[in-house]
Amino acid sequence: MRKAWIYGGGFGLLLVVSMIICLSIGSARVPLGEVWGILLHRIPGIGPHLAGEPDPAYAVIVTDVRLPRVILAMLVGASLAVAGAGFQAVLRNPLADPYTLGVASGASAGAAFAILSGMRLAFGMWSIPASAFVMGLLTLLLVYTLAGRSTRKSMETLILAGVIVQAFFGAFVSLMVSMSRGVINEIVFWLMGSVALRGWEYSRLLAPLLLVVLVVLVGYSRQLNLFAMGERHAAHMGANVHRTKLIVLGASTLLTAGAVSVAGTIGFVGLVVPHLIRLLAGPDNRLLIPVTALAGASYVLWADTAARLALANQEIPLGVVTALLGTPFFAYLLLKRKRASGG
Amino acid sequence: MIAGKDLSLRLGEKPVLRQVSLTVEAGCFYGIIGPNGGGKSTLLRLLSGVLAPDSGSVQIEGREATDYPRKELARKLAALPQEGVDAPGFTVREVLLMGRYPYQGWFGTEENDPTPLLEQVMERLALHELADREIDALSGGERQRVALGKTMLQEPRILLLDEPTTFLDIGHQVELMDYIREWQSASAQPLTVVAVLHDLNLAAQYCDRLLLLNQGIAEGEGTPQELLEADRIERVYGTRPLVLPHPVSGVPQLLLSSRHASSTP
Numbered sequence: 001m002r003k004a005w006i007y008g009g010g011f012g013l014l015l016v017v018s019m020i021i022c023l024s025i026g027s028a029r030v031p032l033g034e035v036w037g038i039l040l041h042r043i044p045g046i047g048p049h050l051a052g053e054p055d056p057a058y059a060v061i062v063t064d065v066r067l068p069r070v071i072l073a074m075l076v077g078a079s080l081a082v083a084g085a086g087f088q089a090v091l092r093n094p095l096a097d098p099y100t101l102g103v104a105s106g107a108s109a110g111a112a113f114a115i116l117s118g119m120r121l122a123f124g125m126w127s128i129p130a131s132a133f134v135m136g137l138l139t140l141l142l143v144y145t146l147a148g149r150s151t152r153k154s155m156e157t158l159i160l161a162g163v164i165v166q167a168f169f170g171a172f173v174s175l176m177v178s179m180s181r182g183v184i185n186e187i188v189f190w191l192m193g194s195v196a197l198r199g200w201e202y203s204r205l206l207a208p209l210l211l212v213v214l215v216v217l218v219g220y221s222r223q224l225n226l227f228a229m230g231e232r233h234a235a236h237m238g239a240n241v242h243r244t245k246l247i248v249l250g251a252s253t254l255l256t257a258g259a260v261s262v263a264g265t266i267g268f269v270g271l272v273v274p275h276l277i278r279l280l281a282g283p284d285n286r287l288l289i290p291v292t293a294l295a296g297a298s299y300v301l302w303a304d305t306a307a308r309l310a311l312a313n314q315e316i317p318l319g320v321v322t323a324l325l326g327t328p329f330f331a332y333l334l335l336k337r338k339r340a341s342g343g
Numbered sequence: 344m345i346a347g348k349d350l351s352l353r354l355g356e357k358p359v360l361r362q363v364s365l366t367v368e369a370g371c372f373y374g375i376i377g378p379n380g381g382g383k384s385t386l387l388r389l390l391s392g393v394l395a396p397d398s399g400s401v402q403i404e405g406r407e408a409t410d411y412p413r414k415e416l417a418r419k420l421a422a423l424p425q426e427g428v429d430a431p432g433f434t435v436r437e438v439l440l441m442g443r444y445p446y447q448g449w450f451g452t453e454e455n456d457p458t459p460l461l462e463q464v465m466e467r468l469a470l471h472e473l474a475d476r477e478i479d480a481l482s483g484g485e486r487q488r489v490a491l492g493k494t495m496l497q498e499p500r501i502l503l504l505d506e507p508t509t510f511l512d513i514g515h516q517v518e519l520m521d522y523i524r525e526w527q528s529a530s531a532q533p534l535t536v537v538a539v540l541h542d543l544n545l546a547a548q549y550c551d552r553l554l555l556l557n558q559g560i561a562e563g564e565g566t567p568q569e570l571l572e573a574d575r576i577e578r579v580y581g582t583r584p585l586v587l588p589h590p591v592s593g594v595p596q597l598l599l600s601s602r603h604a605s606s607t608p
Contacts, residue, residue: 222451226441228430235393236424237497238417238445283432286451 007281011294018298019074022305023066030058038062068203072195072262073304073318074297075206077269079259081296082210084270085277085289086217086252089224090245093155095333097270098256099326101158102165104267106139107132107253107260108191109169109176116180129205133257139165140253155337193266193319195304202262209258213251214293220244221285228283266300266319268326273299275333344369345420345501345535350389350399352382359385360396360559367552369500370533372524374540374550378580381556383539384425387505390537391422404500417445421499425506427486428478428493435481435489436474439464442496457496464495467529468522484515491522504538508545516542520549547571547594555579571595 023035038059040051084097098104114131146161173191217224223244226234235241259266273296274288281287300318303325307316346366352359360382367373375383388394390401392408401408403419411419421442430438443457465471468488473481478489487507494502502523508516527534540546546553547567555562555570557579563570576597577583585598 219449222444222447225430225433225437226444228433229428229438229441230424230426232393232424233428235413236391236417236420236422237441237493238414240413278432282434283430284437 003281004287007277007287007291008294011291011298015074015294015298015301018301019070022070022301023062025305026061026066026308028061030062034058035062068198068200069195069304070301072198072203072206073301075203075210076195076259076263076266077273077296077298077300077303078293079206079210079213079255079296080266080269081273081292081299082214082217082270082289083252083255083259085274085285085292086213086224086248086255087270088274089285089288090227090248090252091158092227092230093158094275095155095159095271095330095337097268098252098259099166099265099267099269100162100271100330101140102143102162102169103136103139103253103256104260104265105166105169105173106142107136107257108265109173110135110257111261112173112176112191116176126205129209129258129261132261133254136253136257136260137250139169140249191264191319192317193264193322194307194315194317195263195300196308196315196318198262206258206262209255210293213255214290216251217248217289218286220248221289224248224285225283264319267323268330269296269300269322271333272326272329275329344402344404345390345537346402347386347390348400348402350386350396350401352385352389352394352396354385358559360389362399363556363559363561364399365554365561365564367535367537369535370527372527372536372538372549372551374538374546374553375556376540376543376546376553377556377562380558382559383556384505386556387422387503387537387539391420391503392416414445417497417499419499420501420503421494421497422503423487423490423494423505423507425509427483427510428490429486431479433478434475435470435478436461438478438489439470439492439496442493445497460496460498464492467495467525468492483510484512484518487511487515487519488522491519495526499534500532501535501537504536504540506539506541509541516545520545524549543571543576544596547596548589548592567594571597 020032020035020039023039024030024032034055037051038054039062041047041054042063043050080098087096087098087101088094111128111132113135114128143158143161143165146164147158177188177191223234223239226237226239227244231241274292277288277292277295281291300322303321304318307318307321310316310321344367346364348364350360350363363382363386365373375386377383385394389396390408392401392403392411395409403411403416408416428438439461440457443453446453446457465474468491470488470492473485473489478486481489487510504523507519511519523536527536538550540550550567552565553567553570554564555575562579563575571586573583573586576586582599585600586595587598588594589596
């Protein structure tokens with residue numbers, strides 16, 4: 001219980017501080033005190049009593065230009081990290097994450113199809129995540145079938161199946177992009193992963209998904225702890241193995257689809273963040289999953305701030321930043337596993 | 344009490360079990376023996392309710408195994424698989440407390456505080472100094488002890504063991520079997536144990552009754568004295584052992600002899 005306060009509080013504080021700093025820095029620098037005042041002022045109801053009327057020029061930069069992007073980066077980060085923690089727990093595979101499993105690629109193929117085919121115009125804003133979710137689930141099913149029965153030994157097989165499926169869907173998306181006219185730039189940028197120039201509606205789409213999935217996964221966290229011993233142990237100890245697996249895989253895929261629909265493919269967040277939190281706070285999913293959400297939000301927020309500011313006149317796609325950070329980490333995990341198994 | 348009636352199962356085309364029946368009375372230490380591929384572990388998995396038979400039924404405490412909700416079944420029946428526990432990163436104490444899962448409500452709380460029980464189990468299995476160690480840092484024997492402790496916290500009426508001594512040296516084998524025996528005699532309500540055992544001598548030492556399975560068929564059932572005869576062993580295993588009474592306990596013990604050894608005394 002004390003651990004929960006330490007890590008929950010610590011990463012919560014980190015997130016708030018990160019948010020204020022990231023809102024402050026940029027092409028026009030806003031003083032930290034101003035950012036704090038503007039945010040307090042915006043709290044509905046009591047806001048005006050907590051802070052005075054902010055400088056309108058600063059207020060526009062912070063609330064209209066930067067805040068939507070910062071919030072979306074946080075939501076995407078939390079979603080991908082939580083999805084990663086869910087996949088890892090239920091598959092007992094520390095290398096699993098929305099990206100390495102190919103689920104993100106499948107979901108992005110579904111989303112790209114929805115964008116290019118004009119489904120969005122016909123069925124509204126939920127058509128993109130819905131299409132991404134269906135494709136994400138199908139991908140997961142495909143990867144699972146390809147890998148065969150996933151025992152502990154076949155961890156690498158599962159990831160290999162993910163790579164195969166990912167290559168296929170990557171080609172499929174490229175094909176769709178090359179056949180379309182007009183929207184290519186937008187699509188390509190989206191595919192590389194970005195939270196730039198997205199309005200509030202994207203956050204409004206992702207936030208409820210994150211909330212629901214987070215509640216579900218925390219609710220199943222004790223069953224997921226039993227999964228750490230293997231499915232047979234878990235069944236003997238009273239876990240409903242098939243139902244838990246179905247729900248957790250479905251929920252993690254849903255969250256992946258949501259994140260991919262609003263921000264494209266941002267890889268390795270679900271791999272890096274849960275692993276670091278596991279090193280710090282231990283493997284107990286009751287603590288791991290919520291803390292992973294907080295830490296994932298901070299991680300992608302800083303990655304996006306780096307994407308925004310690293311080059312003077314140009315933005316780097318966010319997906320590029322997370323991949324540059326994530327792939328060495330992935331390689332390190334693979335090496336560590338090889339050493340542990342004496343291979 | 345646990346009973347299986349006319350249990351049959353095919354995996355693919357191959358019949359693994361054919362019309363096997365058994366009844367284990369409450370408080371009995373029951374052994375399932377037989378050659379490799381005879382269907383021992385499969386029978387145990389059917390009894391545990393995680394696998395459903397093609398035909399036949401399993402009764403646990405007078406009720407169909409398939410009628411139990413998973414959590415309620417886990418309060419009646421615990422199982423110790425062959426490979427011990429492996430839960431990377433979890434401490435011994437955390438693993439032990441996972442045994443309480445079937446008694447916890449939605450928020451992970453229990454009506455009664457499990458701490459006294461936890462203390463008692465750690466005392467009985469000498470796990471106190473390991474309590475805060477991570478499970479992956481333990482030796483095979485220690486891990487198996489933790490696995491047993493976890494099933495003790497589950498407070499079952501029936502304990503299923505699948506070759507629990509496979510990866511243990513003789514010292515740890517006897518230690519583990521003794522722990523189970525002591526648990527059985529110390530529990531207030533009768534604890535029924537059903538164990539798949541590879542080692543016939545160990546089975547004769549600890550089991551009240553034995554079931555001999557060969558190629559999915561029950562070849563015989565009875566006390567170790569009744570069942571472990573040289574003729575029957577030769578028929579089933581294809582090697583003729585020397586059967587002698589144990590000098591202390593009097594239970595039958597098997598001595599193996601090579602076909603090339605000289606038969607002159």
